[in-house]
Amino acid sequence: MTLRETTRLRLLRLASRTPSILQCSAGAAAAWLVAKDVLGHPRPFFAPVAVVVCIGVAMGRRVRRMLEMVVGVSLGVGVGDLLIARIGSGAWQLGLVVALAMACAVLLDSGAVIALQAGSSAVLVATLLPPSGTGGSARMLDALVGGVIGIAAVALFPIDPLALVHRHGRVVLEELAEALEGAAEAIAAGDIPLAADSLEKARGSQKAVEQLHSALQTGREIALVSPLRWHTRGRLARYQAAATPIDHALRNIRVLLRRTLAALRDREPMPPELPGRLHGLAETARLLRDELAEGVEPVQARRSALAVADGVRTSLAAGSGFSTNVITAQLRSITVDLLVAAGTDRETATAALPPSAADPSGIGLDDGPG
Numbered sequence: 001m002t003l004r005e006t007t008r009l010r011l012l013r014l015a016s017r018t019p020s021i022l023q024c025s026a027g028a029a030a031a032w033l034v035a036k037d038v039l040g041h042p043r044p045f046f047a048p049v050a051v052v053v054c055i056g057v058a059m060g061r062r063v064r065r066m067l068e069m070v071v072g073v074s075l076g077v078g079v080g081d082l083l084i085a086r087i088g089s090g091a092w093q094l095g096l097v098v099a100l101a102m103a104c105a106v107l108l109d110s111g112a113v114i115a116l117q118a119g120s121s122a123v124l125v126a127t128l129l130p131p132s133g134t135g136g137s138a139r140m141l142d143a144l145v146g147g148v149i150g151i152a153a154v155a156l157f158p159i160d161p162l163a164l165v166h167r168h169g170r171v172v173l174e175e176l177a178e179a180l181e182g183a184a185e186a187i188a189a190g191d192i193p194l195a196a197d198s199l200e201k202a203r204g205s206q207k208a209v210e211q212l213h214s215a216l217q218t219g220r221e222i223a224l225v226s227p228l229r230w231h232t233r234g235r236l237a238r239y240q241a242a243a244t245p246i247d248h249a250l251r252n253i254r255v256l257l258r259r260t261l262a263a264l265r266d267r268e269p270m271p272p273e274l275p276g277r278l279h280g281l282a283e284t285a286r287l288l289r290d291e292l293a294e295g296v297e298p299v300q301a302r303r304s305a306l307a308v309a310d311g312v313r314t315s316l317a318a319g320s321g322f323s324t325n326v327i328t329a330q331l332r333s334i335t336v337d338l339l340v341a342a343g344t345d346r347e348t349a350t351a352a353l354p355p356s357a358a359d360p361s362g363i364g365l366d367d368g369p370g
Contacts, residue, residue, distance in 0.1 A: 016167070019159045020055060027051040027153040031146040039145070041138050046077055046121075050146025053117070055153060068114040070147030075108070076101045076121025078140035084126050094126045151225075158226040161219030165239050166293045168212040172246055173289035175205045177282040179253045180334070183260050184278035192264045199257040202250070209247050216240055235295045242292060242341040249285075249337035256330035263323035270324050273311065277331055280308040284338050291342075298342040305338045309352045 028048035035044030053069045079101040087093050101122035105115040125139070182198025185191065219236050223229045263270060288301035332353055339349035 023153045024055045031149045035142045044142040047142040047146035050143045051150040054150030072114040072117025073121045074143040076118035080122035080125030097122045155226045158222045161222040165215045165219045168215040172208045173285045177285040180278045180282035184275040188275040195261045202254045245337040245340040249334045252330045252333045259323040259326040268321035268324045301342040
């Protein structure tokens with residue numbers, strides 16, 4: 001990767017995170033002012049810390065994690081302040097405070113985040129920020145104030161969940177389209193190295209799928225807690241409905257590419273129309289990408305997939321080998337997956353293809369994300 005490409009990727013990453021950075025900045029300042037000027041706490045260290053922790057978690061995690069962080073910080077500060085003020089500081093006191101803070105957190109909730117945050121906050125109180133004359137309850141209140149302001153910042157100044165989801169959805173569907181085109185070109189040219197290269201690239205697509213599912217989780221929760229983003233719930237639901245069949249299509253294209261590689265090595269004859277069908281499915285994936293981004297009903301993607309379905313052959317030429325049969329079965333499976341992703345129910349999508357002995361759902365043909 002060149003220096004220009006690396007710089008561009010870093011700038012894009014900064015641009016995508018800028019709204020959350022600004023949320024952290026404004027929220028931290030607001031939490032400090034509220035704790036210092038409204039509550040009268042002279043050094044409300046934990047108020048801005050709690051804001052940054054909350055919004056930082058909300059940037060890529062679930063809202064539940066954000067709440068766990070708030071409670072964990074507050075609990076660790078409270079337990080640490082109350083105990084260290086009475087038993088003093090030292091090695092055994094530190095160990096006791098951490099154990100009690102984490103034990104209380106575990107009793108409250110089974111999540112690991114709340115216990116870890118409680119323990120780390122107790123360490124801060126026991127070492128760097130020992131209790132002062134103001135009492136432990138003040139700093140525990142600071143942490144709670146910061147947490148509330150952090151949650152309010154996420155709700156009132158949320159990132160755009162659709163932009164987040166579309167960014168990851170575009171990557172997944174483009175990887176699917178490129179894999180389909182790679183298979184088509186490898187079959188048309190009898191190019192074994194191209195088939196191997198396309199398979200290797202397709203094997204890396206599972207990370208993009210996982211990132212899409214994570215973005216959908218984050219987007220749904222933003223749309224749930226933020227009144228400003230309630231209007232996005234319908235479009236997010238369309239993405240959500242498409243995510244699983246798109247994942248299935250990627251798994252099926254990996255199987256298709258593995259069998260393509262085997263068929264080419266074994267010099268199996270393949271139907272001459274196969275590359276055209278694969279190119280048609282690649283076009284379908286890109287149409288689906290664009291229509292999901294535009295927030296419109298994916299009519300063009302459905303039409304494109306149906307055009308491929310209409311041309312799928314129910315039988316193969318005499319002498320077709322095992323790998324070629326699997327390729328054709330996977331072509332059917334991917335067609336069904338893309339129809340479902342475009343809003344067709346699976347039964348109707350399956351019925352759109354000519355009858356076949358092969359399982360049109362692809363179940364049993366995919367050996368997982370290889």
